[in-house]
């Protein structure tokens with residue numbers, strides 16, 4: 001990600017944080033329900049297990065850590081995000097979880113260093129690069145996971161999504177083809193929220 005792209009995300013997040021404070025709208029989610037619906041789908045699709053390590057790329061406040069805990073699923077959670085404001089609030093809300101500032105390439109985790117690597121909503125902003133940065137993040141996520149990766153993206157087939165210049169969307173077929181190149185073991189869902197789809201890609205040796 002270049003400096004201009006990073007600045008674009010940082011200033012949008014700062015504005016949203018100032019306007020909304022600790023609220024899903026500060027993450028550009030329309031409601032808590034749509035935020036948590038996405039978590040639920042990734043959870044169901046991945047089959048996350050107690051004791052797994054989970055890296056949440058673009059964690060915002062780290063709400064996923066609280067949500068997973070409420071499902072009665074103790075995991076070793078780590079969140080990374082570009083926004084210092086959101087991370088500071090996250091540390092106040094969820095003391096004891098590991099939150100770090102930066103993107104996946106700044107964080108630079110070793111291969112297979114987390115059981116699961118998840119993304120929810122992180123790659124939805126248009127960075128004017130045709131989605132190249134997002135594709136690089138997804139490839140790096142697959143290298144980083146030991147069991148698998150789970151992510152959602154905006155669906156380019158949706159009319160409302162496609163006409164939003166500020167949003168980056170993808171065609172599910174393209175993502176499935178990408179996933180096939182990484183692993184035979186993958187699954188896709190697009191039946192839970194309009195304009196969104198989720199994919200889980202497992203390492204062949206993963207459970």
Ligand SMILES: C[S@@+](CC[C@H](N)C(=O)[O-])C[C@H]1O[C@@H](n2cnc3c(N)ncnc32)[C@H](O)[C@@H]1O
Nearest residue numbers: 013027058059060063081082083103120121122
């Ligand atoms: C739609 S919000 C979702 C936050 C969180 N995943 C959730 O659902 O509660 C997107 C988040 O991704 C962060 N973000 C955007 N691009 C990022 C990147 N390349 N690396 C790390 N964080 C990023 C933003 O700062 C923001 O907090």
